[in-house]
Amino acid sequence: MRNSRVVFYAAVGLQILILYVIQGTPNLFPEIFGSKPLFLLPLALSVAVFADETPSTIIGAVCGAFTDLGFSGSIGFFAISMTVASFLISYAFRNRLLQRFITAFLLSALVIAVVVCLYFLVFFVFKEIEDCGVYFVNHYISRIVITSLMFVPLWFLNGFLHRNLCD
């Protein structure tokens, strides 16, 4: 049982590496309506739905840190926000919510929207960059939507792995 959990988290680690490479390689994944998805955010949230609070928090922090590296090179915003988000999602599904797909999808979409909008607020609006509203409409709304859609396959994959390895 313990070995199976290790295998599960090793599989999650492998997913982090693969998705980081896919996210960071130019021209590997095409732009959709002006932006590319952030693969690691839905990964962290899909794992948080099934895993306990502590490993979810750690995986959220790692995924956030890797996302920060792809954005600005300095670890900070996404590392902190995904740490908190992963803990909250894991706590919610351990104590309050049932592990249903629609609940998980809607909650993760909400979390992704909040995190990305906060990023835009901090790095664009607070810096008083002109025309940032237009930029948000042209790039960030599509980023939120397609990042949320990436949750779907990751939820099924990690759900399958968790059911077969940890339960």
Next chain:
Amino acid sequence: MTASATASADTLSYDELKAENEKLKSENAKLREQLVEYYETKEENQRLWEYYDIKKENPSLNLLPANVIKRDTNDDFYSFTLDCGSVSGVSVNDAVITENGLVGWVCEVDYTSCKVKTVLSPDTKVAAVDMATSDSGIVSGSVSLCDENRTRLMNISSSHKIKAGDIIVSSGTGGVYPKNLVIGEVKELKFNSYDTTTYAVVEPYEDIATITAAAVVIS
């Protein structure tokens, strides 16, 4: 010697033909590798000659050629990382150029790498001047123009004579960027509805999103 005997002596066997074919394929592969190396070296040589020309025109510039090792695909303004760092003398705020002109500035430095913010970023502020009319301004990026590989020349005087086709270069005032680094060409003049001023849309001569090599101007 009869004709048939001569023909037999000249004709190779199947095994010999096969061995010769393998040998030729192997030689062909080596030649292809050499050809790739030749084109890479030729491109690097051409680039370094152009940097040498820049250096001849501006003898006070210290140029450190470098290659792009990482590009931030999620960054909105096409920033990238070069393979030179503080060990090579690079420091924050150093200008980064290619043979086509100024492309950015060093915003973070590690021992062996440095991160470059491009002229398309709103965080970039370069004191610039129009070569034709001597009108000065500040080149700074815009979120509405960055996707088109364009930036803006702002804070220009209301009595300016800037027109499309003018070349914009760094003015050297402020002491951050060296003087006379080519930034780009004016494409059009636009009206800024936020503060009722005019600004010039400038297109760098370099395609910022596809840079593979650059040089850091070491201070």
